[in-house]
Amino acid sequence: MFEILEKQALNQTVTRICVHAPLVARKAEPGQFVILRAKENSERIPLTIAEYDREQGNITLIFQVMGAGTLEIDSLGVGEHLQDLVGPLGKATETEGRKKVCVVGGGVGCAIALPIAKKLHEQGAVVHSVIGFRNQALVILEDAFRAISDELRVMTDDGSHGEKGLVTTALETLINAGNQYDEVITIGPLIMMKFVCLVTKKYGIKTVVSMNPIMIDGTGMCGGCRLTVGGEIKFACVDGPDFDGHQVDFDEALRRGEMYREFEQHERETACKLFDREVR
Numbered sequence: 001m002f003e004i005l006e007k008q009a010l011n012q013t014v015t016r017i018c019v020h021a022p023l024v025a026r027k028a029e030p031g032q033f034v035i036l037r038a039k040e041n042s043e044r045i046p047l048t049i050a051e052y053d054r055e056q057g058n059i060t061l062i063f064q065v066m067g068a069g070t071l072e073i074d075s076l077g078v079g080e081h082l083q084d085l086v087g088p089l090g091k092a093t094e095t096e097g098r099k100k101v102c103v104v105g106g107g108v109g110c111a112i113a114l115p116i117a118k119k120l121h122e123q124g125a126v127v128h129s130v131i132g133f134r135n136q137a138l139v140i141l142e143d144a145f146r147a148i149s150d151e152l153r154v155m156t157d158d159g160s161h162g163e164k165g166l167v168t169t170a171l172e173t174l175i176n177a178g179n180q181y182d183e184v185i186t187i188g189p190l191i192m193m194k195f196v197c198l199v200t201k202k203y204g205i206k207t208v209v210s211m212n213p214i215m216i217d218g219t220g221m222c223g224g225c226r227l228t229v230g231g232e233i234k235f236a237c238v239d240g241p242d243f244d245g246h247q248v249d250f251d252e253a254l255r256r257g258e259m260y261r262e263f264e265q266h267e268r269e270t271a272c273k274l275f276d277r278e279v280r
């Protein structure tokens, strides 16, 4: 059992929890994730380790309430316990030797991008960050990004905060202003990462994406997280979640992401009734 030590709502659908998990905290690196269950019969939910404190033995998870599984996690309060949690899983993001990087995050993907941007900053790289949200009410982690970025662009679709437009617009502006990036790292909705990759391909900039397909066991055994990268079959849980974005078959990943839509909708409706909540 893993005790929830802190809980904070970052916006209307995104929650941050700090969990006591000393063995995970000891080994965690940016880019890695855990798989957890809120209760004994809950779904297994993969979440990225947003922060870790090796001394205190704590990890921070930031999650968007999407459906049944995340609603159940969100139903737990401080002092309550997650049933089980395994990790760190997946490969850590490679940051060594990078001199200038643009980190592009979208929505809750910003929570996954933040520890990577932070590590790059600590290693002395110049970090430019572009973070994007649908509107002002959904903006998260702006101050945290500002603290570790040499340049920060905040974008909203409707212009209610920061600049109006998509993250790809800001990224292209930065590139056209003469910034030469060793790498772009992008984390967010599949469709956003696909379009970021189309921009960077045009300019020949290496681009790393963090893929978030359906995961079940997280050990490479079930095949749930299968992707095609460079024409080869890969499993995001053990070969990733980071991949060369220019090699990922995004259209296949988008199709596979739709496969359980009906089932998820049914589970979401049941959970919303159970917890008397709405999920957008």
Ligand SMILES: Cc1cc2nc3c(=O)[nH]c(=O)nc-3n(C[C@H](O)[C@H](O)[C@H](O)COP(=O)(O)OP(=O)(O)OC[C@H]3O[C@@H](n4cnc5c(N)ncnc54)[C@H](O)[C@@H]3O)c2cc1C
Pocket (backbone or CB within 6 Å): 033, 043, 044, 045, 046, 047, 048, 049, 062, 063, 064, 065, 066, 067, 068, 069, 070, 071, 108, 111, 112, 211, 212, 213, 214, 215, 216, 241, 257, 261, 264, 265, 267, 268
């Ligand atoms: C490696 C990895 C790291 C992730 N890190 C984060 C994070 O830090 N914060 C965050 O908010 N989200 C993260 N996600 C996504 C998160 O796991 C899903 O939002 C969550 O599982 C949704 O479950 P649900 O039952 O609440 O919603 P559902 O209604 O069941 O599903 C909503 C959507 O979530 C996705 N999803 C559902 N089940 C899974 C599953 N078992 N594995 C992966 N995706 C699923 C699907 O795209 C689905 O359409 C991550 C996913 C992966 C694979």
Ligand code: FES
Pocket (backbone or CB within 6 Å): 214, 215, 216, 217, 218, 219, 220, 221, 222, 223, 224, 225, 226, 235, 236, 237, 238
């Ligand atoms: S989650 Fe089962 S193979 Fe990756």
